[in-house]
Amino acid sequence: MNIRPLKLNGAYEIDLDPHSDARGYFVRTFDVEIFRSHGLANAWKQESESLSLQSGTIRGLHFQVPPQAETKLVRVTAGEIWDVLVDLRRDSETYGQWDALVLSSGNLRMVYIPPGFAHGFCTLTDMAVVQYKMDAYFAPVQKMVGLRWDDETLAIPWPTKTPIVSEKDRMLSSFKTFVSPFVMG
Numbered sequence: 001m002n003i004r005p006l007k008l009n010g011a012y013e014i015d016l017d018p019h020s021d022a023r024g025y026f027v028r029t030f031d032v033e034i035f036r037s038h039g040l041a042n043a044w045k046q047e048s049e050s051l052s053l054q055s056g057t058i059r060g061l062h063f064q065v066p067p068q069a070e071t072k073l074v075r076v077t078a079g080e081i082w083d084v085l086v087d088l089r090r091d092s093e094t095y096g097q098w099d100a101l102v103l104s105s106g107n108l109r110m111v112y113i114p115p116g117f118a119h120g121f122c123t124l125t126d127m128a129v130v131q132y133k134m135d136a137y138f139a140p141v142q143k144m145v146g147l148r149w150d151d152e153t154l155a156i157p158w159p160t161k162t163p164i165v166s167e168k169d170r171m172l173s174s175f176k177t178f179v180s181p182f183v184m185g
Contacts, residue, residue, distance in 0.1 A: 001031065003038050003112075006101070008087045008094045010184070011117065012040065013101055014073075016108040027108060029075065030133070040112055041071040044133040049077075052123045052130075056160035060120015060169065061086055062146040065181045069115035070136035079128030080104035081121040082159050086147065086175075089116040089182045096175065098156055103130075116182035118147050122158050146172040 002015040018025035035042040050059065061084065064070050074083060086098045102124070103109050113119050121130065149158065149165060153175040 001028070001034050003034070003040075006085075006099050006111075008085060008097060008099050008117070009092060010114040011085055011087075011099065012038070012112040014110040014112060016110065018108060029110070030073070041114070041135050043135050044073070046134045046137055048132045048134070048138075050130045050132075052079075052128045053126060054164055055123050055126050055128075056162055057123045057128070057164040058120065058149050058158060058160070058169070059166070060084065060146065061118035061149055061151075061172070062120065063088065063116075063118045064136060064139055065145060066115075068136050068139040069182065070134045071115055072113040072119060073110055073133040074103065074113065074119070074121075075110040075131050076103040076105050077129045077131055078105050079123065079125040080106070081123050081128050081130060083111055083121045084119070084156055085111065085113050086118040086154060086156075087116070088118055088178075088180045089184045090180045091183050092116070095180075096153070098154055100156075105129075116180075116184070120146075120149055122160055122163070124159065147175055147178060148172045151175045 018027040
């Protein structure tokens with residue numbers, strides 16, 4: 001694994017190192033010792049998967065607030081997405097800034113997102129499958145927590161002109177009205 005920091009403090013891009021031959025490849029997607037040596041959380045409590053059927057589907061920007069704030073490890077097992085994270089930690093030098101990277105089944109890349117970040121993505125292909133490891137359990141009471149994907153303040157240039165967005169995500173609040181409960185840990 002090659003672990004590199006992203007521009008937002010505490011977030012990391014992780015490139016996997018497959019062992020390939022004529023049959024295909026074998027790749028380690030998690031190693032507690034490697035994560036520990038980089039100071040990354042590794043006590044995963046839950047793993048989830050999403051399937052998006054159409055290119056241009058936007059999911060997010062979602063997060064859970066304390067005490068259920070969560071670290072996420074995100075990877076794509078089929079298709080390709082443009083993955084976005086937004087720093088919501090009030091005392092962070094990168095508060096209110098976003099970063100993005102392409103995750104695909106072909107590039108074998110993951111993103112590590114610490115607590116205090118909003119997360120979302122736009123599918124770049126039909127049939128995109130995204131897997132998430134989380135170190136906190138899903139808190140159903142918080143199911144409407146998030147920021148609008150098309151927030152004017154964040155000005156994220158999503159890579160679609162015809163987004164497919166859930167009704168729930170259309171009703172999320174704006175960054176201007178959001179009062180962040182997050183601080184750096």
